[in-house]
Amino acid sequence: MADAGKLDFLFNPRSIAVVGATDSKGKLASVIMASLDNAGFKGKIYPVNPKYDIVKGRRCFPDIKAIEEEVDLAVVAVSSATAVEVIRGATGLVKGAIVIGGGFSETGFNGALLEAELKEISARSGIRIVGPNCMGIYDTISGVDTFFIPSERAKRPGPGRVSVLSQSGSFALIAMEEFALEGIGVARVVSYGNKADVDEADCLDFLAEDSSTGAVLLYVEGISDGRKFVRSATECAKKKPVIALKAGRYSAGGGAARSHTGAMAGRYELYRAAFKKAGVIDISGYEEFIDAGRVFSRFDRALGKRVVIITDGGGIGVSMADECAARGLIVAQLRDEKVERLKKTFPGYFTVSNPLDLTGSATDEWYGDALRETLEGDDFDIAIVAALWGPPALTDALPAILAETAKKSGKPVIICSPGGEYARTRKRLFEESGLPVFSTPEGAVRAAAALSKVPRTV
């Protein structure tokens, strides 16, 4: 790729100037200064603010020019009019800039004029700009963190293989918090807001070549350059799963999406067509976004849509089968020879079918046997295992047994573990064994459906 590494100064900067830096608590730049240290950024950090000599124990510069060292990235956390002046003055001094905070096209005519100026400066100077009206970058590889909510309020996720691109900063932040809570790691997260310059396509170009990124999750409200997007998404989706949520799908939401980041929400059908053309997996809503983050942090794809369901609670099995059918997954009957084999493995009163209900007599070994025997051969592509913890014979060894069997099968195995406190505390055992675990039948099935849609080229 000719473009590979083009945005390296954004994702792996060697040095960052924080414009607007201050020790004054609660200010955006103060949070960002703290976050860069917390996230373990290893490069140089230059506070910039004409009001101070020292910020957070570091020498503070009156402007970027005064730094007199190479600066890869300027993080600009000042009011909108000042931000434009800062970028104008940075020509030739920085490679990239993140313009944090609003006051641009999302607020009306005057803001739109400022944004047009930013665009023009970027085009003329070659400074690549992320934002404005964004939260910028959170990156577990480089240690960059410009998300300006203190970590007490919004815990950051640890390192992982999924990267997130989001037009909405709050959406990205909430997803990150949820990932952090659930032990799901991320590689790189970009909130690009009004995208005066850098857009989802530019980021996809970088992530396509990024060895730290195993899958890309995208939240878009509107895409302005459809051709550019399809070109970049197609290239990225050939190499790794790209999963996209188009928000502002309906007219009511469309109106909100428009005012929120100054983008035309556009017609959902056009987006669906573009996603399909590019090999991008189309998802709906926040829940599917989180589900996708969880499952793609473990698996790349399923080879097809044929699902076997194993459970110890009939009602949950039925619920999962319903949801599979609603989402186009196939809960096919077991082959005759498998039925015969399973009938020999399990007690005579079992109804051996798909879903396979191990009943309240279930043991760890039965789960292992059932998973191994059903996944053997080429008649199923995915297994969903609902482990309800009622049966007294089930022990904390179950997650490792299932993980071992799953690994040998070479097929994705998804865990559904709904219920209360006991189930929640055991979720971590599954995650530690390397199996993605969902708290609802629908969540597990949504994840299976997303896996089954990854194109064969990946």
Add this chain to the structure above:
Amino acid sequence: MADAGKLDFLFNPRSIAVVGATDSKGKLASVIMASLDNAGFKGKIYPVNPKYDIVKGRRCFPDIKAIEEEVDLAVVAVSSATAVEVIRGATGLVKGAIVIGGGFSETGFNGALLEAELKEISARSGIRIVGPNCMGIYDTISGVDTFFIPSERAKRPGPGRVSVLSQSGSFALIAMEEFALEGIGVARVVSYGNKADVDEADCLDFLAEDSSTGAVLLYVEGISDGRKFVRSATECAKKKPVIALKAGRYSAGGGAARSHTGAMAGRYELYRAAFKKAGVIDISGYEEFIDAGRVFSRFDRALGKRVVIITDGGGIGVSMADECAARGLIVAQLRDEKVERLKKTFPGYFTVSNPLDLTGSATDEWYGDALRETLEGDDFDIAIVAALWGPPALTDALPAILAETAKKSGKPVIICSPGGEYARTRKRLFEESGLPVFSTPEGAVRAAAALSKVPRTV
């Protein structure tokens, strides 16, 4: 109602015989003996087992006849063939019986014969039978608890106003655990399994007249007597919201539902028509079941489908508006005079619309003002408030402010609080203030949709 109180001996028994009682740990009847004490059952408990003289410190009887006192309810936790003999021997001695555990029609021909015997004994003797192949009753009013999973594994919910009827025991149990974890209370829960005698219609008759029950949640796989169901559901739905999940909707799931409780899953369209006729609210899947439990534990209904959305994160607002549109809720624009008033209340850079985005500058007071002013008058029926905790000015006083404003409005207000640890710990503040709080935009909207479907008669 002629039938009112007919099943009082099941829901409010004065005395219970536990057949199969034992001190031997892990046995069903041993768990049930402990559960009855834990749940605070105030009536008399008679252990029955010819093998013992004393069980759990109580005198143990060789059979029910030996008790020589009035027994309202027998809880029968022995193997299927023995259970039939116990019920046969209990003629004239008990009013009702719960036959716990399987080995009946769900296991094939021999089991079906035993179940037919049970049915026949019930019809002849007048003993009302719950089950077999069920978990029985969990009741926070009477203190009955025959769910035979120890409370260490499956915490029980506290008292509340929602009652649950479920054909699937595991489904009921998992829902109860989730309710317990989330602080949602229940009134009465019945897992009726194969329903040899007592079915959902009988329970609906009782719950219709039950002052402790404010709403009924129903999980059905198949209904055998459609007319009886519609008659009972219609009467109950006139008095309180009845919300039903029909599982085994699709052919794959249909197969599973059939074997699981020996019921014909039937065709979903017929069920939908029956629900509609009866004024029953039709929901899909586990997630909607839990959402309904949460919202109907707080509210009875909404007067219509017009929703105002208030948020401080644009992307989450857009996501909720999308979901509203997908579910037939109306996110109408604000009236001109409201827009003018709100423009005076909030800063000039605000885009005053629906969803109303209070931005990262949001304060507790802004939330209160926005909720009060948008709900005033008769142009909205429900508010969904997404409180993301990023904005530094938001404090722990927010839940009480919103609750106070909601109460004054007389309209249902639903909270969406997605995110990580910080948001999760604040969920309890909302619940304590009396507002139902959901962790995803979809959950909040599903709840609003369910509320909007309650018929006007309630």
